[in-house]
Amino acid sequence: MTPEPESFERHCSSTQSWGCCTPSDGWPSQSFLGRLNSDLLSEILQLGTHCRFAADQPILHQGEQSNHIVLLHTGLAKVTSSLKNGYQSILAIRGHGDVVGEMAAVDNSPRSATVTACEAISACIVEKAELHPFLLRHPEVAFTLTETVAQRLRWSNRRRVELAGLKVKVRLARMLSELARSHGHHGPYGVRIRISLSQPELAALIGARVHSVHKALRELSTDGLVDTGYRYITVRDTRRLRTAAGLPGDALPGPKN
Template sequence: MVHKLGSTSVAEAPVIRKVIPGVSGILPLLPQDVSAQLFANAASRYLKADEALFRAGDAGNGCYVLNQGLLKVVISSPQGAERILAILGPGTVAGELSVIDGRPRSASVFAIKDCDLSFISKAAFEKCAQQHPEIYRYLVVVLAGRLRETSDAVAADSFLTVKSRLARALLELAKFVGDEEAHGRIVIRHKISQSDLAAMVGIARENLSRALSDLRGCKLVTRSMGYYCLNDIAALKRAALYTLALLSLIRIDTWGGFLNLIQ
């Protein structure tokens, strides 16, 4: 979550953020027969862009599987500042932890693009878990993955430069809405606002503008007709490469503490 750190404003507080590619959460890991049982009575839900799927504090009455579209997971400060914790693409699950622990939603989820989802109720999940208690084994995998993502994000927000964090965010966005063109150039085919991009990186908008200017000055990123264009993927990866070495070291320490905890 976002906290006020000393004299640092909420807008500048470090943010745990992760753009999650492909598959995330417990449901996609389940055996086919268990997954089929869960989806047998799933209800369809459709969202228009900018529409809320649910809001922080809502009852955790079920979870959603995203079939098509793009979602953002958001927390807000009392002053109204937003932080994007994650972007979810097709195949990901939103809200499964509330189904498991019964607590209210800890964040809000909004559609970035029109979305097609399947809703699995808490009652259906619990009934399936009673018949297939092995479902809880997969929780260990989910919790371990979230611990890894959390340590990665804390390290990135604490130690990387704004330019490196922006490079990471743009590269990860490209996984979902990037179109490859000639000479390895990738166009992010979604007109993401500077406010959303700043909320992903975890910085104030004015700092984002300076970081974008740096990348544009190096010709690594340009903008055409409202779309961000990544002109040199290799150079952007080098800009974010320090992340890999740094996070590997921190992950070792984090996992050491985790193993001591469960022993």
């Protein structure tokens, strides 16, 4: 959701006058922005309106009728979906270099999920009227966007299979391995996941009950695989955690910052 007019004026301005907030180490190579070459990246970063979102501030709202995309320059956001009975599920975590809101920009349907900032975020809102001419001029960017959607669909399909066929401890180990690789900070005691998630949020992310997640976390901690505290998790042994998750032992290195 585009911020309300007062907030929009306070936190947003033209990208031409403000400029892009680019991470010092660039964007992850598997993110949408990280896949673009320097020329295309330079051009797409000139589109839209640059905004800042505070922690816990909604970026997009489920059900709203809008068709802009949001390019995340810095920070982390969570994607959630809610039912009428109040049940909420965390669908994914998005980080710097990612695009959110792309489905509505393609099919003009109401937003299927809410996107909320987990921390302070610098981003760019690109309206469909500006995005489509750019994609027509640069079909390779349109292909990269399509590839991003396909990979997210593949991940969603795999997650549904895991929810049906794997035990909670294995599902949790897989999710923590993935978060450590994509959003981890390497320190002296292991890889600290840079996302503040409560146990209810972790439970929603892997489709489990809170008490089951609490038990699985305690077992992983007893096994020396993770350290836990209030809304933080440090992975002490990435190789053994991946083994517990039923994944190949050699993990790709995560972010260093």
